[in-house]
Amino acid sequence: MTDTFLYSFWYVAGPSAQVKRGKLETKTILGQKIVFGRTNEGEIFALRDFCPHRGIPLSYGKFDGNEIECCYHGWCFNSAGTCTKIPSLTEEDNVDINRIKATSYPCREEGGVIWVYVMPPKTKVPENLPALPTLPGPKDKAFYHVDSVMFPCDVDHAVIGLMDPSHGPYVHASWWWRSQRSMHLKQKKFAPTELGFKMVSHKPSSNSRAYKILGGEPITEIAFQLPSLRTEHITVGENHIVLLTALTPIDDKRTELHQFMFTTIGLINLLRPILKPFGKSFIRQDLEIVRKQQEGLAGEHPSLMLLGGADQQALWYHKLKRTWAEAAANNVPFQNPLPEKTLQWRS
Ligand code: FES
Ligand SMILES: [Fe+2]
Secondary structure, eight states, rough: OOOOOSSSEEEEEEEEEGGTTOOOEEETTTTTTEEEEOOOOOOOEEEEESSSTTTTOGGSSEOSSSSSTTTTOOEEEEEEBBEOOOOOOTOOOOOOOOOOOOOOEOOEEETTTTEEOOOTTTOOOSSSSSOOOOOOOOEEEEEEEEEEEEEEEOOHHHHHHHHHHSSSSHSSSSSSSSOGOOOOOEEEEEEEOOSSEEEEEOOOOOGGGGGGGSEEEEEEEEEETTEEEEEEEEEETTTTEEEEEEEEETTTTTTEEEEEEEESSSSGGGHHHHHHHHHHHHHHHHHHHHHHHHHHHHHOOOOOOOOOOHHHHHHHHHHHHHOOOOOOOOOOOOOOOOEEEEEEEEE
């Protein structure tokens, strides 16, 4: 197994709507089995899906919207993971049950997105948690839509596919978007950010006709940051559309993609019939190509070619990851090693 995971980051667990009040949902993230729940008061929480008594997944237990009762011996745990009841104890047993804890994960919710902070296995949550990743655009943008898809590959292939500018004319060719005939030289300026890099604001390529439907000259800024988050901020006059594409490693063979769309455009529902299939068809095309790639790789991890300006972002991703892992291993602060650079490629 290759260890492609980066720990000590906030990861997207999924859209808020996935965890209903009084219900539990299980999810594996970075190989760790987690049970998410939402209390009757609407508060979200995440615990290791493992009863500290004898290891049975807590998710098999009963949840009353307040506490989980383990299905094996009835121990109860609250949303913080603290044990609140051990039915078999008698007065003779001198046990302080509140000191028994199911491992709890920091879990937060913002704008319709559930985030979970994932540490390396068997380590403690640090006292000072980093802030949640901030999204570009004004504060008053509202959640509009999410698409979620499971990619059958590790996170590295998924990220590189996401940041790859040269597959567009081949994988996403269509009459209304672009084709091989419309390929031309692109030149984009990139600058480092705190945890990644961004393509400095630019007007969309002249052959992206679909944007014209929005009415106006859009300005786009695309950014990537560790561990595996891409944001795209489109400004059209007073209006903003923000896309958050989050890749969450499930294990070394699966990566979940969530693409959230936020906007300040109140009437965007009128565009729903146009925008929804637009985003969906892109993701399906990426999914199909990743499936074929995995067929070629057949479970192997050969070193593959990264070549020219078109693959520079993939090289940067690997460099960021290596630098992060080294900084974590040496217990020193991460410093972004990337330069400012103009990249060119044909697509
Ligand atoms: S295993 Fe959970 S209560 Fe015993
Ligand atoms: Fe794609």
